[in-house]
Amino acid sequence: MSGAPRPERPSFDAALAIIRERSAPLGRETVGLLDALHRVTAGDVTAASDYPRFDAAAMDGFAFAAADTADATPEQPSRLPIVGSVRAGIHPTAHAPRTTSRISTGAPVPAGCDYVLPHEEARVEQDRLTLDQALAAGRNVRRRGEDAAAGARVLSSGTWVTPEIIGALACYGVATLEVARRPSITLLPTGDELLAQPSADRPAAIFDANSVMITALLRAQGLEPLRAAPVSDDAAQLEHAIAAASDSAIVVTTGGASGGDHDHLGQALARLGATVHFHGVRMRPGKPLLFATLPSGALFFGLPGNPVAALLGARFFVGAALRAMSGLPAERGETVAIETESRPDTTVFLKAVREPGGTIRILADQRSHTLRPLIAANCWVVADATPEGERGRVYPLT
Numbered sequence: 001m002s003g004a005p006r007p008e009r010p011s012f013d014a015a016l017a018i019i020r021e022r023s024a025p026l027g028r029e030t031v032g033l034l035d036a037l038h039r040v041t042a043g044d045v046t047a048a049s050d051y052p053r054f055d056a057a058a059m060d061g062f063a064f065a066a067a068d069t070a071d072a073t074p075e076q077p078s079r080l081p082i083v084g085s086v087r088a089g090i091h092p093t094a095h096a097p098r099t100t101s102r103i104s105t106g107a108p109v110p111a112g113c114d115y116v117l118p119h120e121e122a123r124v125e126q127d128r129l130t131l132d133q134a135l136a137a138g139r140n141v142r143r144r145g146e147d148a149a150a151g152a153r154v155l156s157s158g159t160w161v162t163p164e165i166i167g168a169l170a171c172y173g174v175a176t177l178e179v180a181r182r183p184s185i186t187l188l189p190t191g192d193e194l195l196a197q198p199s200a201d202r203p204a205a206i207f208d209a210n211s212v213m214i215t216a217l218l219r220a221q222g223l224e225p226l227r228a229a230p231v232s233d234d235a236a237q238l239e240h241a242i243a244a245a246s247d248s249a250i251v252v253t254t255g256g257a258s259g260g261d262h263d264h265l266g267q268a269l270a271r272l273g274a275t276v277h278f279h280g281v282r283m284r285p286g287k288p289l290l291f292a293t294l295p296s297g298a299l300f301f302g303l304p305g306n307p308v309a310a311l312l313g314a315r316f317f318v319g320a321a322l323r324a325m326s327g328l329p330a331e332r333g334e335t336v337a338i339e340t341e342s343r344p345d346t347t348v349f350l351k352a353v354r355e356p357g358g359t360i361r362i363l364a365d366q367r368s369h370t371l372r373p374l375i376a377a378n379c380w381v382v383a384d385a386t387p388e389g390e391r392g393r394v395y396p397l398t
């Protein structure tokens, strides 16, 4: 920033837009189905196989052709000899007309059969199934390809892969997926107070919670950041540490973000020749947040040290870059009516609880160093004063 005009502080929404603009997708790679969990598809996905793979019984019972009951009445029932037994995993032999076979759930329905009668409804007399009314075809038969036909598009490009999607694709015979490449991330906690482990003879040391918390946040999304050792409050050391991390796609520091042109972070970035896109956002907490590009091309996030501010920075700002890099659209909160005293021109982040009935309860303690309310919270409310009144947007915690 040396000598360069200080970029104006953007609003929260403008800051996210700047981040998205700078967060180019990293290309795609092919991974095994299970390794695609918590990743984003980079291409449409088609079913490799019909699912169900064959017409299958949905119940344990008897398989036969419904047409063989066409003339059945209580007085003159159809009596179908029980000629065999069809089990799951075994391809059935040919079905002889006007007969029936016992069948297990999931077993292939023999060609020529189109009805499965559950055994608890069956009347068996002298090894014959007795049917006293005409039955309509199709009952308890799972149709081949009815959930997905081979070649059908089952998933769009840009989909976040969940365990449910993995289950579906496993049924459809999909073994590998094309997914967006993920960025490498280095976390650099900064601050002299982190250099020693807190102990009786180190009364001013604190626990490095930020890098642990952000690692957990990223792991929950399937990312594994590199957590570097804490860096002291010294511009030269910070410069060195950031340079060493700059082969990562994303570098995140926590602490030392506040202050003016002479703060250590600003100095270190200026000496590295970084381009600062903004330093400061019109939001609370998290106001001193900094976003830059390093000469290596890495995205740089300087998150404030207060843990709540650091968490918000990782959740919303690093999160916006991760979404854009993986091809996901910008996140949209759900608009809700709220009553708080928001300041004009400042977006306020509130720890909140969404009650089972849907009511949003804003928690009492909103200070940026207290974590106890976050243990109770289950969502963020992002509040803005607009000309039409107060607007709240609800976002999941992670």
Ligand SMILES: Nc1nc2c(c(=O)[nH]1)N[C@H]1C(S)=C(S)[C@@H](COP(=O)(O)OP(=O)(O)OC[C@H]3O[C@@H](n4cnc5c(N)ncnc54)[C@H](O)[C@@H]3O)O[C@H]1N2
Pocket (backbone or CB within 6 Å): 189, 190, 191, 193, 194, 206, 207, 208, 209, 210, 211, 254, 255, 256, 257, 258, 259, 285, 286, 287, 288, 303, 304, 305, 306, 307, 309, 368
């Ligand atoms: N005179 C002013 N003072 C402050 C202002 C201001 O505008 N004028 N802004 C306040 C706000 S808002 C924030 S946020 C903090 C941010 O400051 P920094 O990013 O420079 O962070 P530090 O000063 O290094 O630390 C703040 C706070 O967080 C604790 N911390 C730091 N790292 C960790 C970590 N890894 N794990 C847990 N806790 C951490 C640190 O000990 C401090 O208590 O500045 C305000 N001050």
Ligand code: MOO
Pocket (backbone or CB within 6 Å): 283, 284, 285, 286, 287, 288, 304, 306, 309, 368, 369
């Ligand atoms: O903005 Mo600071 O982030 O309130 O703690």
